[in-house]
Amino acid sequence: MSRNARKTEILRTAAGVFREKGFHGARIQDVADRLGMQKGSLYYYISSKEDLLRGLVEEPIRAMNQEVRELLDTGYAPAQKLARVIELHLRYFQEHRDIFGIFLREDIELLDQTSDSDLRALLRTYEDYWDELLQEGIADGVFREDIDRSVITKAVIGMCNGTFTWFNPDGRYPIQEIARLLADFALRGVCREESVPSERIASP
Amino acid sequence: MSRNARKTEILRTAAGVFREKGFHGARIQDVADRLGMQKGSLYYYISSKEDLLRGLVEEPIRAMNQEVRELLDTGYAPAQKLARVIELHLRYFQEHRDIFGIFLREDIELLDQTSDSDLRALLRTYEDYWDELLQEGIADGVFREDIDRSVITKAVIGMCNGTFTWFNPDGRYPIQEIARLLADFALRGVCREESVPSERIASP
Amino acid sequence: MSRNARKTEILRTAAGVFREKGFHGARIQDVADRLGMQKGSLYYYISSKEDLLRGLVEEPIRAMNQEVRELLDTGYAPAQKLARVIELHLRYFQEHRDIFGIFLREDIELLDQTSDSDLRALLRTYEDYWDELLQEGIADGVFREDIDRSVITKAVIGMCNGTFTWFNPDGRYPIQEIARLLADFALRGVCREESVPSERIASP
Amino acid sequence: MSRNARKTEILRTAAGVFREKGFHGARIQDVADRLGMQKGSLYYYISSKEDLLRGLVEEPIRAMNQEVRELLDTGYAPAQKLARVIELHLRYFQEHRDIFGIFLREDIELLDQTSDSDLRALLRTYEDYWDELLQEGIADGVFREDIDRSVITKAVIGMCNGTFTWFNPDGRYPIQEIARLLADFALRGVCREESVPSERIASP
DNA sequence: AATGAATGAGCATTCATTCAT
DNA sequence: TATGAATGAATGCTCATTCAT
Numbered sequence: 085m086s087r088n089a090r091k092t093e094i095l096r097t098a099a100g101v102f103r104e105k106g107f108h109g110a111r112i113q114d115v116a117d118r119l120g121m122q123k124g125s126l127y128y129y130i131s132s133k134e135d136l137l138r139g140l141v142e143e144p145i146r147a148m149n150q151e152v153r154e155l156l157d158t159g160y161a162p163a164q165k166l167a168r169v170i171e172l173h174l175r176y177f178q179e180h181r182d183i184f185g186i187f188l189r190e191d192i193e194l195l196d197q198t199s200d201s202d203l204r205a206l207l208r209t210y211e212d213y214w215d216e217l218l219q220e221g222i223a224d225g226v227f228r229e230d231i232d233r234s235v236i237t238k239a240v241i242g243m244c245n246g247t248f249t250w251f252n253p254d255g256r257y258p259i260q261e262i263a264r265l266l267a268d269f270a271l272r273g274v275c276r277e278e279s280v281p282s283e284r285i286a287s288p
Numbered sequence: 289m290s291r292n293a294r295k296t297e298i299l300r301t302a303a304g305v306f307r308e309k310g311f312h313g314a315r316i317q318d319v320a321d322r323l324g325m326q327k328g329s330l331y332y333y334i335s336s337k338e339d340l341l342r343g344l345v346e347e348p349i350r351a352m353n354q355e356v357r358e359l360l361d362t363g364y365a366p367a368q369k370l371a372r373v374i375e376l377h378l379r380y381f382q383e384h385r386d387i388f389g390i391f392l393r394e395d396i397e398l399l400d401q402t403s404d405s406d407l408r409a410l411l412r413t414y415e416d417y418w419d420e421l422l423q424e425g426i427a428d429g430v431f432r433e434d435i436d437r438s439v440i441t442k443a444v445i446g447m448c449n450g451t452f453t454w455f456n457p458d459g460r461y462p463i464q465e466i467a468r469l470l471a472d473f474a475l476r477g478v479c480r481e482e483s484v485p486s487e488r489i490a491s492p
Numbered sequence: 493m494s495r496n497a498r499k500t501e502i503l504r505t506a507a508g509v510f511r512e513k514g515f516h517g518a519r520i521q522d523v524a525d526r527l528g529m530q531k532g533s534l535y536y537y538i539s540s541k542e543d544l545l546r547g548l549v550e551e552p553i554r555a556m557n558q559e560v561r562e563l564l565d566t567g568y569a570p571a572q573k574l575a576r577v578i579e580l581h582l583r584y585f586q587e588h589r590d591i592f593g594i595f596l597r598e599d600i601e602l603l604d605q606t607s608d609s610d611l612r613a614l615l616r617t618y619e620d621y622w623d624e625l626l627q628e629g630i631a632d633g634v635f636r637e638d639i640d641r642s643v644i645t646k647a648v649i650g651m652c653n654g655t656f657t658w659f660n661p662d663g664r665y666p667i668q669e670i671a672r673l674l675a676d677f678a679l680r681g682v683c684r685e686e687s688v689p690s691e692r693i694a695s696p
Numbered sequence: 697m698s699r700n701a702r703k704t705e706i707l708r709t710a711a712g713v714f715r716e717k718g719f720h721g722a723r724i725q726d727v728a729d730r731l732g733m734q735k736g737s738l739y740y741y742i743s744s745k746e747d748l749l750r751g752l753v754e755e756p757i758r759a760m761n762q763e764v765r766e767l768l769d770t771g772y773a774p775a776q777k778l779a780r781v782i783e784l785h786l787r788y789f790q791e792h793r794d795i796f797g798i799f800l801r802e803d804i805e806l807l808d809q810t811s812d813s814d815l816r817a818l819l820r821t822y823e824d825y826w827d828e829l830l831q832e833g834i835a836d837g838v839f840r841e842d843i844d845r846s847v848i849t850k851a852v853i854g855m856c857n858g859t860f861t862w863f864n865p866d867g868r869y870p871i872q873e874i875a876r877l878l879a880d881f882a883l884r885g886v887c888r889e890e891s892v893p894s895e896r897i898a899s900p
Numbered sequence: 901a902a903t904g905a906a907t908g909a910g911c912a913t914t915c916a917t918t919c920a921t
Numbered sequence: 922t923a924t925g926a927a928t929g930a931a932t933g934c935t936c937a938t939t940c941a942t
Contacts, residue, residue, distance in 0.1 A: 108312045235469045238454045239447045246446015265439045273473040329902045516720045533906050643877045646862050647855045654854020673847045677885040737923045
């Protein structure tokens with residue numbers, strides 16, 4: 085197994101452990117145990133427990149950013165893009181519950197470390213994409229001109245992040261349906277009155 | 289000083305310490321130091337560090353709930369109530385940053401402990417109030433009938449909670465302005481098209 | 493037992509352990525074991541292993557300094573004072589072999605830490621006393637005017653410190669005899685030719 | 697590069713690292729890093745960290761011994777030889793500060809390991825040379841008959857070793873001057889009164 | 901009500917060394 | 922010769938909690 089594959093394996097395993105026990109509750113020992121290796125050997129791949137966490141969180145955000153970027157570059161109408169980004173956000177959060185769970189719990193701590201960390205940059209990029217999306221919608225005349233893009237971006241992201249706490253995969257609605265409801269809610273918030281797409285058009 | 293006053297003083301002090309260092313980063317010693325007492329003596333008032341945290345978080349949520357209850361009982365129009373609840377939520381979060389900061393970071397863990405904790409009940413109550421508000425708006429014919437009250441409630445709460453991470457008191461907007469922007473966004477999401485209040489009416 | 497007595501007991505015990513195993517070779521555990529207490533409890537009295545070492549070394553040097561000070565303040569002739577300081581130095585080194593053994597091995601490290609440490613000041617004081625002694629002898633006309641007081645001081649101290657490595661209590665000479673021989677050697681080095689005291693006068 | 701050259705390079709590098717960080721503070725990793733090789737590879741040349749240290753220390757002492765031997769075999773007068781040995785000692789200590797610094801700090805430990813180590817023998821030889829020198833001076837009638845050769849030897853060596861701690865290359869005196877002052881001091885200690893050489897003759 | 905001493909379990913990290921390749 | 926991965930023992934220090942006084 086290549087060094088890189090090994091590192092990936094370690095990250096994946098750590099993700100599970102951190103999720104189950106929380107970052108503080110998890111011991112490096114636990115990660116090592118689950119990998120069937122010595123605690124000390126882990127340090128051949130990581131430099132600290134915090135480093136492990138950081139490495140863990142960055143990857144899926146990076147991937148998410150990339151998917152959003154690709155979406156923005158398509159020819160979909162802004163409203164549709166918005167709905168799709170929300171769905172994508174929710175999907176990522178659910179598919180990587182382990183990691184985002186950690187992220188949401190620890191992010192403040194993580195971000196405080198170095199203001200120019202990769203992580204901070206990634207988050208800024210994600211917000212920039214939202215900003216771009218809103219701008220496009222305004223230029224197209226479908227989103228209201230008077231929205232505060234920065235605040236709305238943060239509002240929508242907060243709304244999406246919140247699903248982590250309350251969404252239940254075994255509940256009444258599947259995640260796509262939640263995404264549709266949230267997108268509908270958000271679109272009403274940003275569209276000019278006459279432009280609110282009828283629901284079934286807004287969501288893909 | 290009465291036992292109760294002392295306990296309150298301890299809670300308040302702990303709140304500050306937890307906020308500054310995080311729950312895990314704070315030591316009982318720190319709390320004792322700041323109170324000018326021995327850490328052993330603290331245990332005359334509290335039963336554990338976790339207990340301290342729990343006691344801490346419940347109070348402002350309880351107070352918040354009460355304010356919301358009172359608001360709901362006024363004669364304001366639903367749209368106005370909604371705007372005011374959002375403002376209230378944001379105001380509480382900022383005024384008790386210490387405590388809510390902890391809460392947002394630790395809640396899952398805390399709640400998992402005992403599913404029938406007071407805390408869980410308080411949070412349920414807060415959601416119920418939102419549900420009641422939305423119901424009233426629908427009954428009044430101002431809110432759309434087809435919104436999913438449960439999902440929208442959670443969406444709005446998530447949106448408000450998010451401010452904790454990004455709101456900057458020294459930033460462009462004061463918290464009231466943020467509240468207004470979020471309320472406006474939310475109202476567009478829930479109101480029947482013809483009922484969206486013009487901005488300045490919506491916010492108190 | 494008072495807090496202070498306890499601390500003293502800890503210092504004494506640590507001295508023995510450090511001497512036997514060397515500072516690096518000794519574990520805090522060893523010290524705790526020998527005291528019949530928990531490792532963690534030690535930290536109620538000390539703040540770190542290094543702190544333990546520092547506290548250890550300072551005390552006898554302080555005591556030694558004081559004895560030298562008192563000696564300088566007597567009416568003995570400079571040559572006699574010199575002989576007595578050497579004897580005193582050797583006696584301290586042998587009586588506190590544990591501690592000075594550590595000191596000699598670790599001093600560089602210890603001193604590098606903070607240039608204004610108590611330890612450094614103590615050592616400077618000790619050298620100052622030697623300087624004062626030499627000055628007095630020169631003023632009295634018994635020590636040569638052309639000696640470099642600073643260098644000679646260091647030479648004599650080095651000579652004395654060296655005994656730590658080679659002096660054997662079970663050897664041919666008792667420590668007093670060694671002191672006499674070294675004093676004799678040193679006196680010939682610093683006295684004007686005609687003033688070298690006949691041996692038996694020089695030593696007390 | 698031959699195995700031997702490689703080993704020499706390793707020793708030299710290790711010397712620098714040990715000097716900078718101390719034996720305990722230095723890691724094998726550091727040595728490997730500075731050599732641009734893997735730490736595992738080092739073990740092809742050395743058998744342990746301690747072995748590395750031992751190998752390191754022996755060489756310059758061996759070289760020093762040899763120079764002293766050669767000096768003793770010249771026709772210089774004993775007083776001159778003594779002055780030159782002191783200068784040689786100081787020069788070696790300064791030129792190989794790295795190694796002697798380690799030696800002075802660790803010798804006891806190292807020597808304790810195997811009492812019949814090469815190192816111990818080398819040190820004994822060095823003392824024997826001093827003894828021989830003193831004997832020659834006595835036979836020549838320039839050194840006093842009543843000195844205790846063994847004690848004086850150790851006194852002088854201690855005095856010289858001490859320079860390691862206090863000599864500062866950027867200080868008032870260059871090392872040669874210190875050597876001259878110490879030699880002068882020592883000569884007064886060992887010479888018959890009438891034989892103390894006038895300073896400038898004593899030193900070469 | 902408060903103290904001060906003691907506890908004891910817990911844990912990340914380091915590092916010399918080994919060894920298959 | 923050299924590599925790189927893995928080992929595993931070692932250890933200083935923290936801290937919530939207890940409890941006799």
